[in-house]
Amino acid sequence: MPARPKWMPKSGVLHYGELAHLAAIAVENGIRKVRVTGGEPLVRNELHRFVGQLSRIPGLDDIAMTTNGILLGEQAQALKDAGLKRVTVSLDSLDPESYRKLTRRDELTRTLAGIAAAEAAGLPVKINIVVMRGINDEQLPTLADWGRRTGRRVRFIEFMPLEGDRIWNRSLLVPGEEIVRRITDHFPLLPEAPREFAATEREYRYADGQGAFGVIASVTRAFCGDCDRIRITADGGLRTCLFADSATDLRGPLRQGASDSELARLMGQAVAGKKAGHLIGLPDFRPPALAMNSIGG
Ligand code: SF4
Numbered sequence: 001m002p003a004r005p006k007w008m009p010k011s012g013v014l015h016y017g018e019l020a021h022l023a024a025i026a027v028e029n030g031i032r033k034v035r036v037t038g039g040e041p042l043v044r045n046e047l048h049r050f051v052g053q054l055s056r057i058p059g060l061d062d063i064a065m066t067t068n069g070i071l072l073g074e075q076a077q078a079l080k081d082a083g084l085k086r087v088t089v090s091l092d093s094l095d096p097e098s099y100r101k102l103t104r105r106d107e108l109t110r111t112l113a114g115i116a117a118a119e120a121a122g123l124p125v126k127i128n129i130v131v132m133r134g135i136n137d138e139q140l141p142t143l144a145d146w147g148r149r150t151g152r153r154v155r156f157i158e159f160m161p162l163e164g165d166r167i168w169n170r171s172l173l174v175p176g177e178e179i180v181r182r183i184t185d186h187f188p189l190l191p192e193a194p195r196e197f198a199a200t201e202r203e204y205r206y207a208d209g210q211g212a213f214g215v216i217a218s219v220t221r222a223f224c225g226d227c228d229r230i231r232i233t234a235d236g237g238l239r240t241c242l243f244a245d246s247a248t249d250l251r252g253p254l255r256q257g258a259s260d261s262e263l264a265r266l267m268g269q270a271v272a273g274k275k276a277g278h279l280i281g282l283p284d285f286r287p288p289a290l291a292m293n294s295i296g297g
Contacts, residue, residue: 001104001164001291001293002164002165002291003104003164003165005164005293008234008235012235012251013234014234014235014236014251014254016049016050016053018236018251018254018255020050020053021254022232022254023054023057023060023232024057025260025263025264025267026230026232026267027057027058027060028059028264029264029268031060031230032059032060032061033061033062033063033064034060034062034063034064035063035064035066035296036050036051036063036064036065036066037066037231038066038067038293038296039293039294040067041066042068042071042072042075043071048075048078048079048081048082048084051063051065051079051083051084052082052083055082055083062086063083063084063085064084064085064086064087065079065084065087065088066087066089067088067089067090067114068090068103068111069089069090069110069114069118070105070107070111070114071114072089072114072115072117072118073110073113073114076120076121076123079121079123080118080121080122080123085123086123086124086125086126087118087125087126088126088128089111089114089115089118089125089126089128090127090128090129090130091115091129092129092130092136093108093139093143094139094142094143094146095142096108096109098135098136098139099111102136115127115152125153126154126214127147127152127154127155128157128216129156130157130159131156131157131158131159131174131179132172132173133171133173133174137174137182140156140179140182140183141182141185141186143156144183144186144187147211147213148187148211151211153211153214154213154214155201155213155214155215156176156179156213156214156215157215157216158173158174158175158176158216158217158218158219159172159173159174160219160242160292161280161285161287162242162243162288162291162292163292164291164293166287168287170281173219173220175217175219175220176202176215176216176221177217177220179215180192180204183204183213187208187210188206188207188208189204189205189206190204190205190206192204193205197226198227198228199223200216200223201214201215202215202216202217202221219281222277222278224241224276224277225276225277230267230270230271232250232296233247233294233296234294235251236249236250236252236254237250237251238250238266238270239295239296240270240271240274240275241275241278242288242295243275243278243279243280244275244288245288245289248266248267248269248270250263250266250267253266
């Protein structure tokens, strides 16, 4: 999140019924998994009602959520009961001071409690850690060790130019290969497992059998070639790539009474025009106008 986000007017934000309607059309046309993201999804009122609407869509196999975890403790059980299947929590540091600097909030304790509550409710939890040189990369062994000790799956993610404060530059990027090497210095690993089709993460298992971690090398080992994700923003823009420079407006047609087949046609057209991938590191690269908190992580 940028320090001073620009909030969109409430009237522009799709309500749960509208979002579930678009999800149902997407599922009818081949989508099998839906992830509820943000910004921060748990700040929306009674999110479990939306998850309940999604869970009633025939043919939808998986409903996941990505959250900062702060409000998870009070909502985990209701979300699980409504049909949520799994949770990813963004947690870039286990050090209270570093967490506070990164998030501008003093909520590490609440986030950890949220993770525990989700697990107690029976939700599998993964932890996403964006690694930034000079900011949290010194904590790599501590974070890996925490994953090993708690049995939690941590995933280390290369820093991408999608943050609201526009601080990204190549020197802040810790390449996936370096992340693996620095963890190997502390905990020997088995050889890298082959990446599954359309998966974002590569898996590394500890040689002593104590679990595994993932690396999402979105910059240095991009997986755009088999990326099958599309995103619908809070205001109904369909984006076929995190780095797309435009979106297909679905809110307008939806509110003007477009038929399901027309909305499906618009979605199909957007997907057919999906670009080959991001251009990070190439001369033509321009960061997208929208930051990750507006696109959906
Ligand atoms: S950069 Fe775009 S195409 Fe590549 S993996 Fe991310 S969303 Fe998919």
